[in-house]
Amino acid sequence: MLNAETFAAYVNENRERYLDEFASFIAVPSVAAQNRGIHTMADLLEERFKQLGATVRQYPLEGGSPVVYAEMGSGPRTLLIYNHYDVQPEDPLDLWHVPPFQLTRQDGRLYGRGTSDDKGELLARIQAVEAWLATQGELPIKLKWVVEGEEEIGSPHLEEWVVAHAEMLKADGMLWEGGGRDEAGRITMSAGCKGIMYFDVRVRTANKDLHSANAPIVDNPAWRLVWALSTLKNERDEITIDDYQQHVRPLTAEEAALIDALPFEAEAFKANFGLSRFLNGIDAHEARRRLYERPTVTICGLDSGYQGDGTKTVLPAEARAKLDFRLVPDLTPELVHDLLRRHLDKRGFTDVEIIPLGGERPAKSAINSSVQAAAAAACQDTWGQTPVIFPWTAGSGPMYPLSTMLDIPVISAGATWHPDARAHSPNENIIEQDYFDDLLFTAHLIARFSQT
Amino acid sequence: MLNAETFAAYVNENRERYLDEFASFIAVPSVAAQNRGIHTMADLLEERFKQLGATVRQYPLEGGSPVVYAEMGSGPRTLLIYNHYDVQPEDPLDLWHVPPFQLTRQDGRLYGRGTSDDKGELLARIQAVEAWLATQGELPIKLKWVVEGEEEIGSPHLEEWVVAHAEMLKADGMLWEGGGRDEAGRITMSAGCKGIMYFDVRVRTANKDLHSANAPIVDNPAWRLVWALSTLKNERDEITIDDYQQHVRPLTAEEAALIDALPFEAEAFKANFGLSRFLNGIDAHEARRRLYERPTVTICGLDSGYQGDGTKTVLPAEARAKLDFRLVPDLTPELVHDLLRRHLDKRGFTDVEIIPLGGERPAKSAINSSVQAAAAAACQDTWGQTPVIFPWTAGSGPMYPLSTMLDIPVISAGATWHPDARAHSPNENIIEQDYFDDLLFTAHLIARFSQT
Numbered sequence: 001m002l003n004a005e006t007f008a009a010y011v012n013e014n015r016e017r018y019l020d021e022f023a024s025f026i027a028v029p030s031v032a033a034q035n036r037g038i039h040t041m042a043d044l045l046e047e048r049f050k051q052l053g054a055t056v057r058q059y060p061l062e063g064g065s066p067v068v069y070a071e072m073g074s075g076p077r078t079l080l081i082y083n084h085y086d087v088q089p090e091d092p093l094d095l096w097h098v099p100p101f102q103l104t105r106q107d108g109r110l111y112g113r114g115t116s117d118d119k120g121e122l123l124a125r126i127q128a129v130e131a132w133l134a135t136q137g138e139l140p141i142k143l144k145w146v147v148e149g150e151e152e153i154g155s156p157h158l159e160e161w162v163v164a165h166a167e168m169l170k171a172d173g174m175l176w177e178g179g180g181r182d183e184a185g186r187i188t189m190s191a192g193c194k195g196i197m198y199f200d201v202r203v204r205t206a207n208k209d210l211h212s213a214n215a216p217i218v219d220n221p222a223w224r225l226v227w228a229l230s231t232l233k234n235e236r237d238e239i240t241i242d243d244y245q246q247h248v249r250p251l252t253a254e255e256a257a258l259i260d261a262l263p264f265e266a267e268a269f270k271a272n273f274g275l276s277r278f279l280n281g282i283d284a285h286e287a288r289r290r291l292y293e294r295p296t297v298t299i300c301g302l303d304s305g306y307q308g309d310g311t312k313t314v315l316p317a318e319a320r321a322k323l324d325f326r327l328v329p330d331l332t333p334e335l336v337h338d339l340l341r342r343h344l345d346k347r348g349f350t351d352v353e354i355i356p357l358g359g360e361r362p363a364k365s366a367i368n369s370s371v372q373a374a375a376a377a378a379c380q381d382t383w384g385q386t387p388v389i390f391p392w393t394a395g396s397g398p399m400y401p402l403s404t405m406l407d408i409p410v411i412s413a414g415a416t417w418h419p420d421a422r423a424h425s426p427n428e429n430i431i432e433q434d435y436f437d438d439l440l441f442t443a444h445l446i447a448r449f450s451q452t
Numbered sequence: 453m454l455n456a457e458t459f460a461a462y463v464n465e466n467r468e469r470y471l472d473e474f475a476s477f478i479a480v481p482s483v484a485a486q487n488r489g490i491h492t493m494a495d496l497l498e499e500r501f502k503q504l505g506a507t508v509r510q511y512p513l514e515g516g517s518p519v520v521y522a523e524m525g526s527g528p529r530t531l532l533i534y535n536h537y538d539v540q541p542e543d544p545l546d547l548w549h550v551p552p553f554q555l556t557r558q559d560g561r562l563y564g565r566g567t568s569d570d571k572g573e574l575l576a577r578i579q580a581v582e583a584w585l586a587t588q589g590e591l592p593i594k595l596k597w598v599v600e601g602e603e604e605i606g607s608p609h610l611e612e613w614v615v616a617h618a619e620m621l622k623a624d625g626m627l628w629e630g631g632g633r634d635e636a637g638r639i640t641m642s643a644g645c646k647g648i649m650y651f652d653v654r655v656r657t658a659n660k661d662l663h664s665a666n667a668p669i670v671d672n673p674a675w676r677l678v679w680a681l682s683t684l685k686n687e688r689d690e691i692t693i694d695d696y697q698q699h700v701r702p703l704t705a706e707e708a709a710l711i712d713a714l715p716f717e718a719e720a721f722k723a724n725f726g727l728s729r730f731l732n733g734i735d736a737h738e739a740r741r742r743l744y745e746r747p748t749v750t751i752c753g754l755d756s757g758y759q760g761d762g763t764k765t766v767l768p769a770e771a772r773a774k775l776d777f778r779l780v781p782d783l784t785p786e787l788v789h790d791l792l793r794r795h796l797d798k799r800g801f802t803d804v805e806i807i808p809l810g811g812e813r814p815a816k817s818a819i820n821s822s823v824q825a826a827a828a829a830a831c832q833d834t835w836g837q838t839p840v841i842f843p844w845t846a847g848s849g850p851m852y853p854l855s856t857m858l859d860i861p862v863i864s865a866g867a868t869w870h871p872d873a874r875a876h877s878p879n880e881n882i883i884e885q886d887y888f889d890d891l892l893f894t895a896h897l898i899a900r901f902s903q904t
Binding site for chain 1: 543604606670727731745754761767774874
């Protein structure tokens with residue numbers, strides 16, 4: 001068991017240093033999509049693991065960000081920990097009310113890109129181990145830490161790296177990134193995630209923009225794009241790509257029951273984002289079910305021609321869309337790419353270029369594993385409450401290679417997410433108390449997992 | 453008749469000063485869409501008319517750019533001249549190979565925003581009158597000059613001003629902006645133009661961007677926009693707005709014959725813009741016909757969510773399109789606005805906001821007027837060739853109030869446009885020799901019109 005008193009006292013004494021260290025992590029703009037600050041961040045992280053006394057190594061990935069891998073401690077049980085040191089792009093910059101790469105304390109929160117997703121959790125876990133070693137003695141388990149730098153661009157190289165290092169990565173359970181509290185303050189955890197496939201979609205018809213008077217005789221790439229996109233999903237929110245639905249495995253009755261029993265703060269969610277309704281006016285019960293059940297195709301971005309104020313009578317030379325597909329079993333990134341290409345070709349949209357930007361398979365893990373039990377117990381220890389456990393999340397992550405391929409039960413658990421965390425958006429933040437709670441939760445989890 | 457020899461000698465002596473003056477006009481970024489440099493340009497122009505000895509006055513328009521109006525000369529015939537001193541926005545800036553607001557001489561061309569559309573022609577006509585007065589004596593006709601500053605945003609206030617000053621504007625003929633040479637070097641003129649209606653179209657569903665994992669339950673404004681737009685026009689290039697086609701007056705047999713007899717350098721046009729084909733593969737004969745016959749709806753811009761490199765898994769809060777409708781009789785801006793709103797509402801797109809940004813009615817003038825005859829004769833005088841006269845253009849302009857409402861025959865004629873002029877695009881330019889030819893043409897036109 002953990003001596004929580006000495007642990008908490010140490011954390012409290014080092015609170016300002018811990019926050020300074022957090023600020024130094026946030027200060028590095030490690031945006032994988034733009035290949036900024038990646039190596040600076042990997043080096044900083046390697047150094048931090050060394051301070052902890054871990055054996056640490058950077059694994060360079062050809063054409064990608066290095067994996068920082070660390071090992072420490074020993075014991076009969078091995079816990080694999082997954083985090084990532086890259087972050088989403090910070091734009092639109094004008095909507096931030098603080099500098100995105102400067103940790104800002106304000107009203108009990110800590111603002112900055114990566115505070116919630118995922119540097120806060122990464123560092124809280126490292127600092128928790130420091131505090132353990134300083135107050136509890138040796139670690140009672142072996143820790144293996146995989147920290148990648150390409151999570152926000154779909155972890156394009158992780159699977160290959162995992163396959164090459166399968167033996168090294170063996171573990172009895174895995175602690176994933178994420179976890180936090182929902183709109184009602186309940187601690188939530190999850191044992192899987194949807195997959196994802198992301199595309200750039202482009203149409204180009206001319207070598208330069210034309211005067212729009214030429215519209216009767218020149219193909220407009222923006223129209224071509226609109227028509228092509230409109231065939232992918234209908235207004236009833238049904239994906240209409242040929243042969244798509246036959247790859248969507250229906251929920252089992254047990255899965256449906258698990259989902260329907262989950263708490264869902266429908267009104268708080270809508271209020272937070274200023275939504276007048278759920279999609280197409282579905283009710284809260286249906287919304288909760290769909291969030292986990294449905295595959296999606298999302299237009300993440302549209303870009304063509306003139307976007308400024310007022311009028312510009314231009315016929316654009318190019319139009320682009322960003323498309324994000326969320327995948328449920330048995331959809332895979334490769335399958336979606338193939339179905340999309342065939343679908344567009346069949347309708348004459350051979351001029352629509354599809355550029356895959358990375359994908360991840362859906363992952364489902366056992367939902368009664370020892371690591372899940374340890375996390376639930378640690379939640380009781382930390383917050384005195386039973387966590388809500390989601391069979392899988394609506395979001396995605398590179399769980400498939402580490403969990404499904406290596407057959408390691410996984411739980412996503414922690415305290416770094418809350419409903420106004422604004423991950424992937426301007427003003428990303430974490431609640432300061434949650435940050436320090438996460439240190440305590442990590443320590444309890446280590447103690448609990450050592451006893452499984 | 454004009455003494456072309458003394459006229460040309462004077463122009464030649466003043467060539468460098470004339471170009472310096474041209475540079476001072478280009479240097480003012482009078483972008484009406486962004487309300488930049490408008491008053492600086494109007495003042496500069498007023499001063500230039502004063503130097504010419506004209507009676508000149510700025511008419512402020514409530515909420516708009518002033519009209520600069522000048523009168524000079526006398527005689528039995530009155531010629532109204534229309535130009536505009538505003539220009540299109542210069543973006544995308546990174547595609548210019550010269551500074552957009554610095555007149556640059558290069559390879560026999562003069563580059564800069566407004567060189568072709570429309571400051572070059574405006575100043576060439578002014579300088580032609582200066583040279584006339586210096587070499588030929590008094591003007592043999594009365595000139596009335598309407599120079600507006602809102603042409604590039606659809607002249608939202610011109611009609612009201614014209615109505616209020618109808619008596620002052622009376623004239624026997626009107627010289628419009630535009631005119632130039634086609635791909636084969638033929639001088640072209642026109643006696644009318646299509647109308648236009650321009651809209652901002654917007655959908656907003658949330659108060660901030662969301663993580664795209666929420667796609668199964670949150671309305672995506674980019675999808676809503678795509679679906680709404682896809683109902684406006686089909687892939688056969690037919691406008692499918694309810695009740696639209698019944699307002700499109702078919703060509704008369706005479707009009708169709710006039711259009712089919714026009715020269716059309718199909719291959720040069722395609723090569724210039726790198727087109728692999730005309731729209732939907734139509735042939736050159738069909739393309740020429742459609743250019744003048746067809747109303748259009750053009751997506752001039754699309755804007756939503758993430759547009760940078762790589763991936764960002766965002767569900768946008770807002771999506772926007774810029775739409776430009778080109779109008780043939782009997783379509784009007786007000787009618788198009790009304791039909792569009794009804795069409796979208798009927799299909800449930802009441803969440804799609806339509807913001808009108810200005811419109812102009814189509815205009816057709818008599819095609820055998822005295823001013824047209826004078827322009828054709830001046831073309832012979834200047835270039836020794838018979839011009840190609842288009843009954844109307846595929847582009848638009850505020851001809852309707854000045855020509856149709858005031859019943860003044862109009863001809864668009866000059867030398868400032870050529871096929872690589874890039875009006876409305878980066879690297880806008882005019883051929884230097886064309887600029888000086890335009891001075892001579894203007895003088896011949898004054899001489900010829902005085903004899904009608």
